[in-house]
Amino acid sequence: MKERLYIDGCWVEAEVYADLYSPFSNEKIAEIPQASLEQVDDAIRSAVKNKHEIAEMTTYERARILERLTVLLTEKRDEAATLIALESAKPLKTAYGEVDRTIETYKFSAEEAKRNVGEIIPMDAAKTGAGRFGYTQKEPIGVVGAITPFNFPMNLVAHKLGPAIAVGNSVILKPATQTPLSAFFIARLLEEAGLPKGVLNVVTGRGSLVGDRIVTSDNVNMITFTGSPEVGKEIIAKAGLKKVSLELGSNAGVIIEDAPDLQKVAHECVIGAYSNQGQVCISLQRIYVMEHLYDEFLEHFRSEAAKLVCGDPLKANTDVSSLISAKDLTRSMNWIEEAKQQGANVLAGGIIENNVLVPTILTNVATTSKVSCQEVFAPIVTITPIESIQEGIAQVNNSKYGLQAGIFTQNIHTAFEASKKLQVGGVMINDIPTYRVDQMPYGGVKESGNTKEGIKYAMEEMTETKLIVWNQN
Template identity: 60%
Template sequence: MTNNVQESLQLKKYLLIDGKKVEADKYTNLYSPYSGEKIAEIAMANETLVKEAISAADKAFPKIAGMPAFERAAILERFVALLTERSDEAARILALECAKPLTFAKAEVSRTIETYKFAAEEAKRIHGETIPFDASPGGVGRIGYTVRKPIGVIGAITPFNFPLNLVAHKVGPAIASGNSIVLKPASQTPLSAIFIAELFQEAGLPDGVLNVVTGSGSVVGEALIHDNRVQMITFTGSPAVGIGIRNKAGLKKTTLELGSNAAVIVDKNVEIDRIIERCVMGAFSNQGQVCISLQRIYAHEDIYDELVEKLTAATKQLKIGDPLDLNTYISALISKNETERAVSWIKEARQQGAIVLTGGETQEGILQPTILTNVHPTLKVSCQEVFAPIVIVNKVSSVDEAIGHVNNSRYGLQAGIYTENVNQALTAANQLEVGAVLINDIPTFRVDHMPYGGVKESGTGREGIKYAIEEMTEMKLIVWNQNL
């Protein structure tokens, strides 16, 4: 463990408001989900402190909005250099606060660096278009064009599962487009958010542009939603909370990245050996705590037995243990409550006739990677978001049948299909009710510049830097009359 990470243990972590460390009246202890070790004491903001952060962001907005694009890009580029230099430290913070195995933590840091690079590039590409007014008789003699303007203070509420990269998907485009931010990180993963904010200070971001306010959602989140100075809420989390935000936000803009129970279809004639590693990664990376984690596999009856046999054999090889061990693939879920919930869902499935091929139990407090078959579609492990290392594999007689099962869901984020048949691929692309269809890949694929978001209860709006910038800006039309 590096000295910097060691120093973070047992220390108080303050709020970051207007470039300053701010004390709170109340603190709460933060513990490692894996070891139970106390990591730090985290400030719990009250409504007054949240309003102070909003005031700081409101005051800083004209400064960041008026900053030339090349200067905003330069700040992001300096930040990228700093994070690259301290990438090992960032990865260990992730392993400590959310029990992310170090190999996956390092991958998240690399992706986060790339996400901010995209933000630096997109800062220079925010532009509008010219409008051919003379396409209408009433427009002759007029010239028009659009520009995109930053909207103001953005309230960002982020989850625990990718505490660096999902913060980047909100903070990066906000800075690139000239907005200020009040960031509320997940209660279990505030250390990475504070770390990021301190690096931005070092990179030269003006005070007040990025404020980090830790605390409960019922206090911090509610204050952000109800304050009229906050122009947008960008949230990643549960559908219940997201729907509540949408109902309370009024005319505020909202981007809501919510739940999923992502599925892949495996057609006949697919070479199973070529897809097993991808399916294992999709189902079990980050303990299955991924919005697009592979939760459901619908396999054609011709290849079902081979797929199940090889997937089970590969899953049994995964190493369970300490997230700081580079060989660990599976570690603890974010909390004991989440582990107990997941185990209860497996128990319910068993009682209703599901077969557990491997896993299904805890090992030193860690839920083993679990494969279930013969799962009825109404069971929680199938129709709800499991957010744990659990995958179901059910047999189907056709791609059409599989598409029906995939669509029989309140969610619609991403889905995949493996097939050698072009017509089946096109049918799936057209008929799957999701935000993205992956042909010959698992639904867990994401790169950080693609449009990312879903339909149904998977949310509204799109992330991916360019697309998030569109959400965080307003189009303004300028018309010149040459007829005078």
């Protein structure tokens, strides 16, 4: 499969191509165009030229395009899931879940497009406001530069494109180097759904070349980025005065005070820790269990983790497959070794089988170990006993990140205390921090980001609020 760039409604060859390999089998699966700076500039010019066409479309027309996209994606659900599994090594059952979420994300975008309204301002509430009538209206920000990660190559693209199209923006999309096929796939479906030519442009290549060109361009009005805090900080430094929306990393924690069914909680925690090989921004990385439940929970968790099937992502029964790259596999093993040298015990996993890091359980982990204080982005979880809820809250908050956290408790006062004191963007009561549905506000504090995603909230970021005041005196 030889892909092409999507610029100004045309599929364009590049002078240079890079081979794309399966993270699991290391087999070549595609040739990916490496956009030149001139081609990136062409994509930006196209987005600028065509931003007025999408902005001047009626809300009904934009919503209809997104609705048609959901129909097309539903028809091609099998093809889409297989593509995700092939390029990212996401297990097929999980890839199907991503496709279903992607469909929902575009549906929500179509619905929210119809609710993108301003408000009436009571001008006469001010001493000098008598005889004046004011209101606001939402206007598209213009050209959006979207830079997306590998871990949800279809749904996180949807979280950029859906809101942007809904409010009438044009987009330059730069997908992750390892997972561009999903982005090209969606571009073709949007073309078929009737999106005007040039409203969406897709360019691939090195982030330091392609991404930087988009970020630094004065013709791009907003950057929306999902990825690491390190890259997020670089984007902020380079972007100038344009708006920048960042959804960054985490080392999400959960507190377990009590539960009527501890085995069920352990099962949920296993899903939260190991889904997509732990390559989820809100993957459950740190578990804090009240001391009197610790041994029982540990046994349940180990038993549930042992049921996971590791192997080929294209097999229907696989639960855990390869990390996105050999570099990440090496890093993860080094972090496990560091934790062991600092006193950690490996209760399960910690080994590589058939190019897959076996789901790993660590206990007695130092808070300074990278597997605890950094974002591990691998199937590794730490489990720690605590003596009080206050200790658990302090441990979760002992992080430079703050995306989401969870707590299992039957005590309503404990739940309210945790929801108030946990320093995160979202608190899940009696659930894992990995829980997310696509219409909810999603974003963190500290180094986990600076804005909110979720369709309605992303649309707010992607619009400008204009005030209109009528003087009736």
